[in-house]
Amino acid sequence: MHIKFSPEDERFRQEAANWLEAQLSGPFRHLRGSRSHTGQSEERRVWEKALGEARWSCIGMPEAYGGRDATLNQQVIFAEEYARAGAPARLGHIGVELTAPTILHFGTDAQKRSFLPRIASGQDIWCQGYSEPGAGSDLANVRTRARLEQGPNGPHWVIEGHKIWTSLAQFSNWIFVICRTEPDTKGAKGLSCLLVPMDQPGVTIRPIKQMTGDAEFNEVFFDGAVTAADNIVGKPGEGWAVAMGTLAFERGASTLAQQMDFRNELNDVIAAAKRNGKAQDPIFRQRLAKAEIGLRIMRYSSLRMLSGDAGSLSNAAYTYKIYWANWRQQLGELAMDILGPAAELAHEDGHFDPLVHMFLMSRSDTIYAGTDQIQRNIIAERALGLPKEARGAA
Numbered sequence: 001m002h003i004k005f006s007p008e009d010e011r012f013r014q015e016a017a018n019w020l021e022a023q024l025s026g027p028f029r030h031l032r033g034s035r036s037h038t039g040q041s042e043e044r045r046v047w048e049k050a051l052g053e054a055r056w057s058c059i060g061m062p063e064a065y066g067g068r069d070a071t072l073n074q075q076v077i078f079a080e081e082y083a084r085a086g087a088p089a090r091l092g093h094i095g096v097e098l099t100a101p102t103i104l105h106f107g108t109d110a111q112k113r114s115f116l117p118r119i120a121s122g123q124d125i126w127c128q129g130y131s132e133p134g135a136g137s138d139l140a141n142v143r144t145r146a147r148l149e150q151g152p153n154g155p156h157w158v159i160e161g162h163k164i165w166t167s168l169a170q171f172s173n174w175i176f177v178i179c180r181t182e183p184d185t186k187g188a189k190g191l192s193c194l195l196v197p198m199d200q201p202g203v204t205i206r207p208i209k210q211m212t213g214d215a216e217f218n219e220v221f222f223d224g225a226v227t228a229a230d231n232i233v234g235k236p237g238e239g240w241a242v243a244m245g246t247l248a249f250e251r252g253a254s255t256l257a258q259q260m261d262f263r264n265e266l267n268d269v270i271a272a273a274k275r276n277g278k279a280q281d282p283i284f285r286q287r288l289a290k291a292e293i294g295l296r297i298m299r300y301s302s303l304r305m306l307s308g309d310a311g312s313l314s315n316a317a318y319t320y321k322i323y324w325a326n327w328r329q330q331l332g333e334l335a336m337d338i339l340g341p342a343a344e345l346a347h348e349d350g351h352f353d354p355l356v357h358m359f360l361m362s363r364s365d366t367i368y369a370g371t372d373q374i375q376r377n378i379i380a381e382r383a384l385g386l387p388k389e390a391r392g393a394a
């Protein structure tokens with residue numbers, strides 16, 4: 001196990017840190033420290049393009065598509081430096097972290113040539129259309145349907161259905177949709193993954209206001225929306241493996257570097273405790289120390305996971321999502337206890353203190369990218385090799 005990065009990796013770290021510092025103290029200084037997922041969206045769109053131009057957007061992708069062929073370690077290093085520099089939340093993160101690896105892994109050469117450079121350059125912003133009102137953990141229950149029809153410009157898919165909790169749909173021009181294309185099928189069989197343009201009359205987006213005051217996610221309605229027949233990833237009816245691949249990317253390497261964001265959040269909590277005197281209280285001191293220990297365990301666990309063969313993740317990586325999600329929820333609760341009753345008041349502009357926002361957002365950490373219960377099933381089945389969860393007849 002290597003608990004340090006190599007000198008070559010450290011040189012890469014320095015190059016990334018220098019570029020980020022130059023940008024965030026120069027043309028993009030107005031974005032430094034911005035943690036909002038919905039604010040300054042136009043400025044963050046420009047930022048996506050700047051990342052793309054300097055090839056810092058999709059660094060794990062092959063150079064031919066606008067990436068840097070970066071190793072897994074380098075991807076984590078870049079994400080660490082990104083957070084350390086206080087760079088803004090990425091508008092393009094779903095395209096970069098989910099769509100691009102999915103197309104790279106499962107897509108045709110034509111799809112790779114067409115879609116990947118546009119993701120890497122920040123030209124296309126993607127959202128993920130998986131969940132529906134009756135299909136979250138049980139994704140195989142999706143009701144959205146698509147049928148192949150002959151149109152004036154050749155064959156195309158026509159889509160009808162309703163997605164929900166679609167993060168950043170209002171900023172996206174493409175959506176990755178899981179839907180049923182094979183009539184008279186049930187469960188995981190007969191589903192397909194379609195790449196669908198958002199800017200068309202058949203697509204309606206309705207934002208959902210969250211308790212943070214933001215509306216990061218949305219309902220998306222498809223009423224006869226269309227996409228070209230070729231915009232299918234994998235074979236028709238065999239989209240389940242593709243969808244599961246995407247979810248593995250969502251729970252995998254891309255989350256390993258979040259610790260640097262968590263470091264910033266824990267530092268803010270410690271600073272708040274020092275400001276209001278709670279840092280003198282023995283109970284709060286114990287809880288802060290526990291949070292620090294938890295963060296360090298997270299750091300060393302991720303280094304251990306990364307030290308597997310040829311940069312691939314070990315089985316231990318299955319435990320990572322449930323660990324960080326619960327750690328962060330406890331940090332949110334600690335922040336609220338430290339801030340005390342004042343935390344319940346919104347600022348005059350209707351927004352909460354950033355730590356209160358963090359607490360409210362952290363409630364969703366144990367839901368998205370697989371709930372805690374689903375994570376435990378995954379650990380049981382894939383990491384421990386236990387028998388599969390009992391399920392009712394399909």
Ligand SMILES: Cc1cc2nc3c(=O)[nH]c(=O)nc-3n(C[C@H](O)[C@H](O)[C@H](O)COP(=O)(O)OP(=O)(O)OC[C@H]3O[C@@H](n4cnc5c(N)ncnc54)[C@H](O)[C@@H]3O)c2cc1C
Pocket residue numbers: 127128129130131132133134135136137138164165166167168217364367368369370371372373374377389
């Ligand atoms: C902030 C946020 C952003 C999101 N962004 C997106 C997005 O961009 N695109 C998208 O498609 N979706 C998105 N989602 C949706 C997310 O994927 C679902 O909320 C999640 O999969 C859970 O589904 P559900 O909400 O339908 O809950 P359900 O699946 O109905 O689960 C309800 C409860 O039952 C438990 N449960 C369900 N099945 C089992 C089982 N087999 N064993 C044990 N317990 C079980 C769950 O753990 C949970 O406690 C987002 C969600 C959040 C909170």
